[in-house]
Amino acid sequence: MVQEKWFTYRARDFSKLQYAYYKKNEENTTAIIMIHGITAELEHHRKMCDALKIDADVFLPILRGYDRLNKRGDLSHFGQYDEDLLDFIHNVRKQGYDRIVLAGHSMGCANILRLIEHQPQAADYYLFLSPFFHPSLPVYRDEATNQFKPETDVDYTVYTKKTLLLMTLYKFKIPYFSYKTVAEIPDEFDAKGKLALSFRLLSSRFLETLPDRLFENLHGKVKTCVGSNDEVVDAEELARWYDQKFHESVEIIQNTDHNHILHDEEMHQSLAQWLSS
Numbered sequence: 019m020v021q022e023k024w025f026t027y028r029a030r031d032f033s034k035l036q037y038a039y040y041k042k043n044e045e046n047t048t049a050i051i052m053i054h055g056i057t058a059e060l061e062h063h064r065k066m067c068d069a070l071k072i073d074a075d076v077f078l079p080i081l082r083g084y085d086r087l088n089k090r091g092d093l094s095h096f097g098q099y100d101e102d103l104l105d106f107i108h109n110v111r112k113q114g115y116d117r118i119v120l121a122g123h124s125m126g127c128a129n130i131l132r133l134i135e136h137q138p139q140a141a142d143y144y145l146f147l148s149p150f151f152h153p154s155l156p157v158y159r160d161e162a163t164n165q166f167k168p169e170t171d172v173d174y175t176v177y178t179k180k181t182l183l184l185m186t187l188y189k190f191k192i193p194y195f196s197y198k199t200v201a202e203i204p205d206e207f208d209a210k211g212k213l214a215l216s217f218r219l220l221s222s223r224f225l226e227t228l229p230d231r232l233f234e235n236l237h238g239k240v241k242t243c244v245g246s247n248d249e250v251v252d253a254e255e256l257a258r259w260y261d262q263k264f265h266e267s268v269e270i271i272q273n274t275d276h277n278h279i280l281h282d283e284e285m286h287q288s289l290a291q292w293l294s295s
Contacts, residue, residue: 055124065281121145245274
């Protein structure tokens with residue numbers, strides 16, 4: 019089992035932000051930076067590190083608003099995640115890694131699209147797992163933003179109508195209510211309750227629109243996987259949309275779902291083959 023350690027890094031606003039670190043061996047020159055989804059899914063990420071078939075160390079930054087050291091459930095300004103993640107990538111590069119794989123799970127993939135739009139060379143490779151790129155895309159199941167049944171292993175509530183209202187106000191340059199709660203998730207750092215997430219936090223994870231040429235200069239550096247049993251993403255619809263939008267392919271991993279893909283053996287075999295080619 020890969021050992022888990024917790025550290026902090028200093029962001030540009032001098033805040034300390036937490037991250038989990040999983041070191042496979044002493045000589046790794048590849049780092050995988052995982053950006054978590056609407057929930058951090060710590061247990062699934064631990065299993066992912068054990069399932070890796072490549073020599074790489076894994077870094078899991080706990081996004082601002084989720085962590086225990088700063089104001090919870092909100093950001094100080096729109097777009098703050100972009101700054102935090104660029105600072106974190108810089109922090110990892112300073113540790114001497116030759117190759118950075120920036121990987122997103124679910125909504126974490128949307129964070130990465132924002133970085134690619136502004137700094138496509140921020141990482142050497144980009145991996146998208148169970149991608150939730152934008153809530154408006156026609157690739158998600160009807161119940162994807164509602165409370166799921168317990169057996170689905172996807173547990174959160176998004177207040178869609180409230181989100182749409184606040185988005186309208188924001189587009190009219192009325193951001194005064196951006197601190198309002200638009201989602202509730204299980205609090206993975208406090209077993210007693212749920213964590214309320216603000217409109218400002220969630221909207222800072224998405225691009226407003228997705229450019230067609232987002233991956234134009236990243237040929238061979240982008241890999242996207244989704245499970246055939248994904249409870250949130252319709253795998254076939256995603257594959258069709260992705261091909262039409264970006265002229266990129268989606269690999270559908272059989273018999274796995276939204277979270278279990280993180281430690282699925284077939285996915286890890288495919289990942290190892292991609293990074294060794």
